[in-house]
Amino acid sequence: MSKLARTQILENIRTSLRRDGAVDTATANGLKARSQSRAPHAQPLIEGSLVDRFIEKHEALSGTVERVGSWSEMPGAVMRFIATHHLPPRVVISGGFPRAVDWPPAIEVEQREARGDDSTSVTGSLAGIAETGTLVMASSKSTPVTLNYLPEFHIVVVPEKSIVAHLEEGLRHPSLKGSHPRAISLITGASRTGDVEQTILLGAHGPRHLHIILVGD
Amino acid sequence: MTEVDEVIDPNALRVGLFVTCIADLYRPNVGFAALYLLEEAGCRVDVPLGQTCCGQPAWNSGDQDSARVVAKTVIKSFEPYPYIVAPSGSCSGMIRIHYPKLFATDSKWRARAEAVAGRCYELTSFLTDVLGVDTVSARYEGSVTYHDSCSGLREMGVREQPRHLLKSVDGLELRELDERDACCGFGGAFSVKYPDISGRLVSDKCADIASTQADTVLGGDLGCLLNIAGRLRREGKHTRVFHVAEVLADMTDLPGVGEDDTS
Amino acid sequence: MKVTTQQFREEARKALGDEILQRALAKAKPGFINKRKKAVDALPEFDALRADARAITEHALAHLDYYLERFEANVVANGGVVHWARTADEANQIILGICEAAGAHSVIKGKSMIAEEMALNESLEGAGLEVVETDLGEYIIQLAEEYPSHIIAPAAHKTREQITELFYKHHRQYGKTKRQTEPKALVDEARSVLRDKFLNADVGITGANFLVAESGANVLVTNEGNGDLTSTLPRVHIVTAAIDKVIPDLEDLSTLLRVLARSATGQEMSSYTTLYNGSRRPGDLDGPEEYHVVLLDNGRSALLGSEFHEMLRCIRCGACLNHCPVYGAIGGHAYGWVYPGPMGAVLTSLMLGTDEAPDLANACSLNGRCNEVCPLRIPLPRMLRDLRAIQFQQGGRGVRGKFALQVWAFFASRPNLYHASTSLMVKVWRRLAGKRGVSTFAPFAGGWTAHRDLPVPEGKTFTQRWKRERGRTQ
Numbered sequence: 025m026s027k028l029a030r031t032q033i034l035e036n037i038r039t040s041l042r043r044d045g046a047v048d049t050a051t052a053n054g055l056k057a058r059s060q061s062r063a064p065h066a067q068p069l070i071e072g073s074l075v076d077r078f079i080e081k082h083e084a085l086s087g088t089v090e091r092v093g094s095w096s097e098m099p100g101a102v103m104r105f106i107a108t109h110h111l112p113p114r115v116v117i118s119g120g121f122p123r124a125v126d127w128p129p130a131i132e133v134e135q136r137e138a139r140g141d142d143s144t145s146v147t148g149s150l151a152g153i154a155e156t157g158t159l160v161m162a163s164s165k166s167t168p169v170t171l172n173y174l175p176e177f178h179i180v181v182v183p184e185k186s187i188v189a190h191l192e193e194g195l196r197h198p199s200l201k202g203s204h205p206r207a208i209s210l211i212t213g214a215s216r217t218g219d220v221e222q223t224i225l226l227g228a229h230g231p232r233h234l235h236i237i238l239v240g241d
Numbered sequence: 242m243t244e245v246d247e248v249i250d251p252n253a254l255r256v257g258l259f260v261t262c263i264a265d266l267y268r269p270n271v272g273f274a275a276l277y278l279l280e281e282a283g284c285r286v287d288v289p290l291g292q293t294c295c296g297q298p299a300w301n302s303g304d305q306d307s308a309r310v311v312a313k314t315v316i317k318s319f320e321p322y323p324y325i326v327a328p329s330g331s332c333s334g335m336i337r338i339h340y341p342k343l344f345a346t347d348s349k350w351r352a353r354a355e356a357v358a359g360r361c362y363e364l365t366s367f368l369t370d371v372l373g374v375d376t377v378s379a380r381y382e383g384s385v386t387y388h389d390s391c392s393g394l395r396e397m398g399v400r401e402q403p404r405h406l407l408k409s410v411d412g413l414e415l416r417e418l419d420e421r422d423a424c425c426g427f428g429g430a431f432s433v434k435y436p437d438i439s440g441r442l443v444s445d446k447c448a449d450i451a452s453t454q455a456d457t458v459l460g461g462d463l464g465c466l467l468n469i470a471g472r473l474r475r476e477g478k479h480t481r482v483f484h485v486a487e488v489l490a491d492m493t494d495l496p497g498v499g500e501d502d503t504s
Numbered sequence: 505m506k507v508t509t510q511q512f513r514e515e516a517r518k519a520l521g522d523e524i525l526q527r528a529l530a531k532a533k534p535g536f537i538n539k540r541k542k543a544v545d546a547l548p549e550f551d552a553l554r555a556d557a558r559a560i561t562e563h564a565l566a567h568l569d570y571y572l573e574r575f576e577a578n579v580v581a582n583g584g585v586v587h588w589a590r591t592a593d594e595a596n597q598i599i600l601g602i603c604e605a606a607g608a609h610s611v612i613k614g615k616s617m618i619a620e621e622m623a624l625n626e627s628l629e630g631a632g633l634e635v636v637e638t639d640l641g642e643y644i645i646q647l648a649e650e651y652p653s654h655i656i657a658p659a660a661h662k663t664r665e666q667i668t669e670l671f672y673k674h675h676r677q678y679g680k681t682k683r684q685t686e687p688k689a690l691v692d693e694a695r696s697v698l699r700d701k702f703l704n705a706d707v708g709i710t711g712a713n714f715l716v717a718e719s720g721a722n723v724l725v726t727n728e729g730n731g732d733l734t735s736t737l738p739r740v741h742i743v744t745a746a747i748d749k750v751i752p753d754l755e756d757l758s759t760l761l762r763v764l765a766r767s768a769t770g771q772e773m774s775s776y777t778t779l780y781n782g783s784r785r786p787g788d789l790d791g792p793e794e795y796h797v798v799l800l801d802n803g804r805s806a807l808l809g810s811e812f813h814e815m816l817r818c819i820r821c822g823a824c825l826n827h828c829p830v831y832g833a834i835g836g837h838a839y840g841w842v843y844p845g846p847m848g849a850v851l852t853s854l855m856l857g858t859d860e861a862p863d864l865a866n867a868c869s870l871n872g873r874c875n876e877v878c879p880l881r882i883p884l885p886r887m888l889r890d891l892r893a894i895q896f897q898q899g900g901r902g903v904r905g906k907f908a909l910q911v912w913a914f915f916a917s918r919p920n921l922y923h924a925s926t927s928l929m930v931k932v933w934r935r936l937a938g939k940r941g942v943s944t945f946a947p948f949a950g951g952w953t954a955h956r957d958l959p960v961p962e963g964k965t966f967t968q969r970w971k972r973e974r975g976r977t978q
Contacts, residue, residue, distance in 0.1 A: 026598065029801075030588035033747065036805035037569045047570050055570060059718055059752055065560070065759045066552035081772070137789035140703045156773040165787035173732045173776075191758040195779075204582055206784055206791050207736070208721070210777040215729040218769070219641040219657060220687040221528075221664050222535045228640055228691055229698065230729020230776065260966050262916075266926055267959065269966035288970055290923070293916040299909050301870060303892030307913035314917050391871035424829045428869025433951040435867050437517050440955025441833045442869070471956035474942045499959035502939040 064192045067155075074154035074187045075238070081157025082236060085213030086226065091184075091238045095123040098181055101237045102146055103131060105179060109233070111144055118147040119166030121181065137168035138175055145171040145231075146179045152187040152236075153194040158212040159236075160194040162205040169207045178214075178231035183239045254284045254372070257322030259315075259361075261332045262294035263463040264484075268498065271463060274490035275328040275364050281490075282372045284324075291318035295327075295335040296343075301429050305343065312343055313350065316357050324371070325357065328364040328486045329462050330393020336361040338396050363393060364486055365403040365461060376409035379491035384414045386455040387485070388446070388469060390462035391424050403461055403485045410488060416453040423449070427468040443472040450480060457481040457497075459488060470499035505623070505651055509840035509852060509861035516867070519834040525661050529835055532660045536826035539770025540877070547766065557763050558881050560756045561817035565808060571717040571750045572799070578720025582782030584795040595800045596627035599709070599742055602796055603633060606740045608706035614724065614731035615639035616711025617655060617820055618744050618800055620842040621855075624709070636701045638730035640694055647674050653836030653844060656768050656822040661835050664690070698730070708734035708792065712745040713819070714760060715797075718753040721779035722797065725764065729776050741783070741792035747799050748816040760819060763879035767821040803855055811890050815850050817880045824874035824884060830867055839864060846874035846884045850891065858895045865891035923967045934963030 038045060047055065070077065079089050090101045106113055114132040116139075127133045138145055147167065151160045159180055163169045172178060188194055191210075200208065215230030226232050256279055264271040272288075279286045292315060299307035315336065319325045327333040337358045344354040368374040385407070393399035407415055426432060426442025433439075446469060450458050458473075458480055460466050470482040482498040496502050508515055519525055544550050564571055576586040589595035603611065611633050613619065625635045625646075637646040641658035645651070647670045652658030659667070667690055672683045678697050684690050710731050712722035722743045724731040735741050751757060765771045784791030807816055825831045825845030836844030840861065843851045849864040858865065865888045874884045896906060915922045937943050942957035952958055 026587045026589070029590045029594060032590060033588055033799075033801045033805055034569045034572070036801070037572075037747075037808060040805055040808035040810070041566065041568070042809060046573075047567060051567075052570065055567060055752075062755065064755050065556040066549050067758075068547055068549050068762070140699055158773050158777075163788060163791065164785075165789070168789040168791075169732070169736055170790045173729050173736065191761065192755055195754045195758065204719070204781060204785075206582075206781055206788060207732075208779040208781075209732070210773065210779075211775065212771075212773040212777075213775050216727050216775055217640045217691060218535075218727075219639075219644065219659055220667055220690055222531055222657075222660075223687045225688055225691045227695060228728035228730070229638065229695055229702070229733055265966040266930055267961045269962055269964060269969050272966040272970070288966075290967060290971070291919045293919050293922045296916070299913060301889065301892070302905065302909055303889065303894070303896030304906070304909045304913070305893050305896075307909050310913050311916045314919065318919075391869070391873075395872040395876060422873065424869050424871035424873070426829070426869060428871065431867070431869045433949045435513075435516070435863075436951035436954040437513075437520055438830055438833055438867060439869070439951075441520055442829050443956060445833075467959050468956065470959050471942060471952070474957040474959075475955065496941055498941075499957065500941040502941070 062196065064190065067190050070155055070189045074189055075184050077154040078152050078157055078187050079238070081154070082213070085157065087157070087213055087234045087236060089236045089238055091240065093240045095121070095125055095239055095241065098125055098237055098239060099127050099131070102179055103128065105235050106131070106144065109177065111177060115144045115146050116142050116171060116175065117145065118168065118171050120164070121148050122183070138170035140174060142175040144177040144179065145175040146181065147171050149180050149182050150186065150197045150199055151194050152182045153191055154187055155190050156212055158191070158194065158210050160197060161209040161211065162200060163207040164205055169209060172209055172211060173230045175231055176227065177233050177235065179235045179237060181237045181239060254324060255322060256284045256286045256324045256326050257319045258286050258288045259292060259295070259319065259325055259327035259332060259336070260288060261327055261329045261463065263467070264328060267467065268463060268484070270492055270495060271328050271484040271486055274484065274486035274492045275326070277490040277492065278364070278368060278377070278486060279326060282368060282374050287322065289318040295332045297331060297335045298429060300335065300339060300343070309343055312340055312354070316340070316350070316353050320353060320357055323360060324367070325361040326364055326367045327361070328484060330363050330390045330397045330399050331462055331464060333361050333363040334392040334396030363397045363399050363461065365406060366397065366399045369402040369405055374406065377406055377489045379489055380411040381488045381493060382412040383457050384416055384455040385457045385459055386416050386418055386450055386453045388418070388425060388458055388460035388465055389421055390460060390465045393461050394422065399461060406489050407485070413488070416455050418449045418453060420449055425465045425468055427464045429464065432468060443468055447472050447476060447478070451478065455480070457483060459483055459485045461485050466498050470497070474499050505626070505649070507841050507856070509856060509864065512838060512840060512863035512867065515838040515840065516834045519838045524663055524666070525835050528661045528663050529832060532657065533826065533832050536769070540767060540823060540826065543766040543770040543772065550766070553759055553763050554879050554881060556759045557879055558817070560751060560759060561880055564751050565748065565813065565816055568747065568750065568808065571752055572747060574717040575715050575720055575750050578717070579782065579797055582720055584720070584782040584797060587796060587798045589798060589800045592622040592800065592802055595622050595744065595798050596624055598798055599624065599744070600627065600631050602740065602742060603628070603707055606706060606794065608633060608740065610634040610701070610705045611636070611707045611709060612701050612705040612734050612738065613637050613642070614708070614710035614726065614734040615642050615658070616709065616744050617842060618711055618746050619709065620652065621802065622744070622800065624744070636698070636705070638698055638702065638734055639726070640691065640728060643694060643698065644670060651837060651842060654822060654825060655820050655843065661837065702733045702737050705738045707740045707742060708738040709742045709744060710734050712743050712749055713764070714757060715745055715750040716754065716757055716779065717750055719779070719781060721781040723757060723777065723779050725761070725774045725777050727775045732776055732778055735778070735780050736790055736792070739792055740794040741796070743797045745797065745799060746804060747801050748804050764819050764821050767823040767877070767879040807854065812850070812854055812887055814882050815847070815854065815887065817882055818847050819880060821879060823877040823879065827873040827877045829869065829871065829873070850884060850887045853891050858891060858898070862895065865895065923965065927965045927968045930961040930963055930965055933961055
């Protein structure tokens with residue numbers, strides 16, 4: 025039935041568009057060329073330091089940031105966050121950080137997908153987008169998406185040099201080329217809702233708090 | 242939108258005044274005020290008597306045929322004039338924006354409609370944008386607030402122009418509404434077909450007017466003003482209502498819209 | 505749920521007198537309007553983006569078949585299945601079939617307008633499935649058994665007190681026995697209750713804000729994260745989308761995202777914008793095992809190339825609702841079906857027919873704010889007028905009005921007759937009114953005097969005075 029429906033719908037579309045059939049070869053070539061062109065449409069002008077802008081946008085949405093010099097300092101930053109928010113010293117992490125990190129014994133670390141009662145996750149990211157303070161993540165064997173959406177507290181490690189200016193650059197990140205992840209996540213701030221009398225509240229279903237550790241090297 | 246690059250020598254201007262059916266019927270004073278303002282600015286003004294109505298009521302009700310019949314009358318009457326001016330955002334908008342659409346598929350009338358449309362202006366913006374008028378000599382003692390008609394705002398780009406002219410009226414203090422962009426609820430037949438909703442919109446508008454504590458409300462469209470004045474009277478309010486042309490022409494020595502004749 | 509488009513006048517009247525609704529509307533409106541304005545004012549490129557957005561969607565529609573086929577090929581390449589449905593019934597059957605084959609008992613849903621259009625929940629529940637909405641606003645109206653009243657904020661018409669009572673009544677079964685009154689406590693309780701549903705559901709159904717032909721991705725734009733959990737946790741993920749959602753590529757997506765968020769909520773980006781593409785990949789630790797996209801036509805292919813073609817470019821941002829004075833006065837339910845406000849007036853009239861929804865195109869003052877704020881510059885007032893023209897030609901209700909217009913046109917096209925009659929009319933009217941400035945009766949326009957007085961004319965027409973005073977006989 026779906027096949028017949030498919031044929032009929034496509035036929036109806038073509039009739040309405042006053043075309044005898046599918047687009048002709050010349051048009052198809054033109055459409056292909058359009059798709060292959062990566063030229064963006066109008067974009068907001070972005071000036072100044074991308075990192076500063078990224079931080080500014082993120083903080084405007086109640087996000088928090090800590091800047092560290094190197095990857096080896098990352099676990100320490102995580103510990104500080106846990107201490108500040110009085111969280112249990114237990115994190116669930118993604119794999120595939122660009123550098124190996126040594127976690128102190130005080131903190132229990134598990135690399136797996138998230139579960140319903142996980143408090144805190146620590147993940148990497150592909151890039152940060154300065155335009156909007158957005159994080160770009162892709163799903164994979166080592167980066168399950170539930171880490172981004174289930175826990176109450178989400179810590180994301182972002183290398184400063186991975187921060188790009190515009191949405192397009194984030195969506196077309198080089199590491200996405202050729203790979204077809206199930207999910208490309210653009211995350212901007214924490215989970216929020218305005219459904220109760222327009223009061224903006226955090227932690228509707230996704231994380232209540234988004235913390236970024238910005239790594240210098 | 243009435244945009245011109247340079248101010249034109251008013252001595253050269255012959256204008257056909259489109260009085261509007263509402264002003265013709267209800268308040269000729271508005272027509273005379275418009276006439277006065279245009280002549281003061283140096284125009285030679287004619288009032289072709291073949292005019293009746295721009296056709297909006299039919300157009301907005303979906304009766305495109307009737308709208309066309311009436312529009313043809315207007316086009317025939319006004320095509321001799323280099324400028325067609327109406328003291329109304331909605332009527333000038335009807336002619337300027339909608340006449341070309343009315344005759345889009347009529348090979349005989351399309352060009353004529355487009356020609357007339359391109360030469361049609363709302364009064365206050367014609368004075369400021371085309372004739373370069375900056376000031377008027379008029380006096381109106383009191384505090385005034387201004388209602389922008391939706392068609393004036395969104396079809397004819399009328400916003401600052403009447404305010405610019407009002408600045409030069411002696412004794413007049415302008416106080417802006419909180420929600421300048423809000424519809425007054427007239428909408429032509431809408432006010433009669435959906436009275437409850439229209440009633441809510443006009444009472445909101447009147448509450449906004451009341452909050453300015455202005456003693457007068459002005460506007461550029463009589464339809465809106467009849468609506469507002471009617472509601473003010475129903476609420477027992479004494480805010481005076483005039484068309485902006487009447488104040489600019491210093492022709493306010495008569496009862497305002499909806500006011501009893503106490504002479 | 506019942507369609508009440510025929511009862512528009514009555515529903516509007518009730519809405520105007522509903523103090524609770526009016527309070528909720530008064531709270532919601534300025535927020536939406538101010539937030540959008542702030543976001544738009546902060547972006548000098550906004551109008552350029554709008555022009556681009558318009559061009560993108562026009563281009564997509566002009567080649568809709570091509571992009572749908574490309575989209576389908578890419579979904580299949582990523583392990584998904586694409587189903588095509590001509591009608592809502594067909595779509596519901598397809599989805600029931602998927603659920604049945606999967607042995608499903610429980611379904612969780614992300615917000616989907618198209619699923620409302622299909623009345624999907626009723627269909628699923630009718631087959632014995634448990635259906636839980638996960639978007640907080642949709643969850644609230646699900647509990648209240650109502651249609652959404654706003655396309656972005658479905659429960660915008662509900663006050664905190666009403667939400668308190670709904671939760672108190674429906675959450676007892678989950679062991680929540682305290683009456684929560686603070687917004688934060690309400691949200692936390694919903695989070696807790698719904699989390700269980702997320703973790704245990706067999707099927708997740710989401711809508712799609714966009715379908716990207718280039719990659720086969722469906723794009724989900726949310727702030728809560730519920731859509732992402734719905735797309736990830738259950739074993740089966742079904743995406744319901746209208747055929748007009750497909751756009752060519754990621755650059756197009758970027759432009760549309762920029763105007764969507766700002767127009768809807770005044771944000772630059774929603775918290776979660778995710779591109780989902782197929783079922784879990786080999787080695788993935790989470791994600792659905794089955795991924796289905798159900799494409800629904802439901803009359804849209806017929807609108808292509810018609811005078812209502814541009815309605816298909818709507819990205820469901822809700823800006824038109826937020827700025828419409830009629831919507832602001834009566835709220836969404838008076839519109840009687842799924843889609844409220846200006847876009848709803850057009851879409852409902854088209855999908856259900858003007859006979860079924862005779863008032864929607866007419867209950868509009870043609871003020872034009874909707875078109876002014878629409879990020880895709882959809883000419884809503886023009887389409888409402890066109891719908892009125894269709895209604896006029898078809899006759900039906902308002903035959904008396906039709907006759908009246910023809911009489912008026914007869915007079916108005918005969919200036920001498922017109923001027924003679926009108927001068928007589930205003931003379932009599934003025935005489936009857938004496939010195940009063942208003943009358944409280946209006947002979948042919950009773951609706952006018954329901955809420956306001958009718959000013960009385962001066963007594964002479966302009967034409968009369970002009971002829972006399974200026975001595976012109978032109």
